[in-house]
Amino acid sequence: MRALALVCTLSPSPAPSSSELLAGQVLTEMEKLGVSVESVRIADHDVRSGVSTDLGDGDAWPALREKMLAADILLMATPIWLGHPSSVCQRVLERLNAETETDDEGRPLIHGKVAAVAVVGNEDGAHKVSADVFQGLNDIGFSLAPGAVTYWVGEAQQGTDYQDLDETPDAVADTTRALAANTVHLARLLRDSPFPPPAS
Helix, strand or coil: CEEEEEECCCCCCCCCCHHHHHHHHHHHHHHHCCCEEEEEEHHHCCCCCCCCCCCCCCCCHHHHHHHHHHCCEEEEEEEEECCEECHHHHHHHHHHCCCCCECCCCCECCCCCEEEEEEEECCCCHHHHHHHHHHHHHHHCCEEEEEEEEEEECCCCCCCCHHHCCCCCHHHHHHHHHHHHHHHHHHHHHHHCCCCCCCC
C-alpha cells in the first residue's frame, strides 16, 4: 500500500514548512501501519494552472500524476490563507479535476483511492478549509474515511507557526493517528473489494 502527500505550502524548499511538518507526521503514522510513503512539496515543481493532465513542455504535473495514480492514498496538506486553502492547493485540485480516464470495466481511475487532509494556520478556519478540500476531492472521485482531517490552528493575531511549537499537542497527535488508521483501513477495504463498475 502506498501513500502520497502533496504539500501545498507557498514556500519552496529549503524554507521550513508547517504544512510539510504535519504531513510528515501523518505519513509517519501510516508507515507504522505498513504503508510505503512519499511526500512532494508542490512549490518545488512547475505545476501549471489549468484543468488538464498535461500542459506541455516543462509541466511537472504529468510526473506527479503518475505518482498519484500509483498511490492508494492521497494526503493533501495546506496552510490557511485568508480563510481559504492555499492557491497551490487550489491549483492541484484543478489539475486533479482533469481526471477522466477509466479502467477496463469503466470505473474512473480515481475511484478506490482514499484521500485525507492536513491543515495548519494561525487562526480558526481549519473546518472550513478541510470542507472545501473534501468537497473537491470527493467530486474528483476520492473516498474519505471518518475523521479524514488533522489540523492545528494558533490563536488569532499572533505569529506562532505549528513548526514553532516545542512539542506536538496531544489532541493533534491523537487526531493524526486516527486519520492514519481510518484512512489506511478504508484504502485496504477498497483495494480488496473495489467499487462496482457503472451499470451499462
